[in-house]
Amino acid sequence: MAIRWFSRSKLPIFALVFLRGLTRRPIRDVPLPVTSTITGFQPDSSRPIWGFRLYHDGRPRGPLWRSRKAIGKEALFVIQGLKRFKEDEEKLGKFMKSHVSRLLKLDMLAVLGELERQEEVALAVKIFRLIRKQDWYKPDVYxxxxxxxxxxxxxxxxxxxxxxxxxxxxxxxxxxxxxxxxxxxxxxxxxxxxxxxxxxxxxxxxxxxxxxxxxxxxxxxxxxxxxxxxxxxxxxxxxxxxxxxxxxxxxxxxx
Incomplete structure (x- = not known):
């Protein structure tokens, strides 16, 4: 009866696929995906689970996605502030002393890289000059x-x-x-x-x-x-x- 009702309805096609998977194999017989205890081995996420196949959802994967996520809130706040005051040297100087100079190493480097990506090269030069004054700075050709x-x-x-x-x-x-x-x-x-x-x-x-x-x-x-x-x-x-x-x-x- 359930199958007949689903077939007459206009529910999305994935509901039929799901129901077909249930009729072929009971849920209790299908092992849930678990993290492998063997080093270097993980289950294949491309295999179907209960009649479904996992597809790529279009979002970036790998280092690019993580690098954008790595920019912290404080670094993003600094980038917005620098762009807001870039036409006013006095306010820009005060902002750099009060906020930019207090950034941690990774945040300061993230601000530099993001300004370069946004083609705010004049601001990027100012950040680099500040970086060269830091105790942790070492000459880096990159x-x-x-x-x-x-x-x-x-x-x-x-x-x-x-x-x-x-x-x-x-x-x-x-x-x-x-x-x-x-x-x-x-x-x-x-x-x-x-x-x-x-x-x-x-x-x-x-x-x-x-x-x-x-x-x-x-x-x-x-x-x-x-x-x-x-x-x-x-x-x-x-x-x-x-x-x-x-x-x-x-x-x-x-x-």
């Missing part, structure tokens, strides 16, 4: 890298190079991605000479260079054939098996 790349993508090249100099003073070397973004930033900024200075510094780096910064320079220096030929010669020596595309000179007015 902190420099993320902040320099964020500044370069925002075309704040003066601030990026100030951090670049500070990084070198702390005996830290940028990686290929940092070189790439800074070179690209200077080319967008309309300063090929500064891009070449970074390029010369890259050639002295202990880390072997990648192709990408060379190709960005070769493309960005099309209006500057002398500089481009110098980069092209270095590229062919370092990567003899790779091909460099030279567009027709008349297209780019290089005659």
């Amino acid at each position: 902190i420099y890298k993320d902040l320099i790349i964020a500044l370069a993508r925002s075309k704040k090249m003066d601030d990026a190079m100030k951090l670049w100099e500070s990084m070198r003073e702390e005996n830290l070397f940028p990686d290929s991605q940092t070189y790439t973004e800074v070179i690209r930033g200077f080319l967008r900024y309309g300063s090929p000479s500064d891009a070449m200075n970074v390029y010369e510094d890259m050639k002295k780096s202990p880390e072997p260079p990648d192709e990408l910064p060379f190709r960005i320079l070769l493309k960005g220096l099309l209006p500057h054939p002398l500089l481009r030929n110098r980069v092209k010669q270095d590229f062919e020596e370092l990567f003899p098996d790779q091909h460099v595309f030279d567009p027709p000179e008349e297209i780019f007015s290089l005659r």
Whole structure:
């Protein structure tokens, strides 16, 4: 009778699946999912339970979800306050002394990372300067890298190079991605000479260079054939098996 009633009703389909599972196997015979006592082994959550199959609900999983959850209430309050007072230097300074300077290490680093993610790079620079004054601070190339790349993508090249100099003073070397973004930033900024200075510094780096910064320079220096030929010669020596595309000179007015 129950089955006939369910079949005539317009209840969601999952009710029929549930009832079908009950008729095939009694509830008391189905073991409930339990946490395994064997190290490294857990039940397979993809298997059906009582006629149901567990599906992904669309929410993020893994480190990304945990990292967003790791930002505490105090850190979120500080981020909102910094953004609220960023146009008023006096209020911003008071807020940083009263709230930001009292943050714990992990909260302060979380504030820095979140400001970079939201492209609030000017505020991120202020937080980093405060971090460098903390007793627990140790030179970290990855902190420099993320902040320099964020500044370069925002075309704040003066601030990026100030951090670049500070990084070198702390005996830290940028990686290929940092070189790439800074070179690209200077080319967008309309300063090929500064891009070449970074390029010369890259050639002295202990880390072997990648192709990408060379190709960005070769493309960005099309209006500057002398500089481009110098980069092209270095590229062919370092990567003899790779091909460099030279567009027709008349297209780019290089005659």
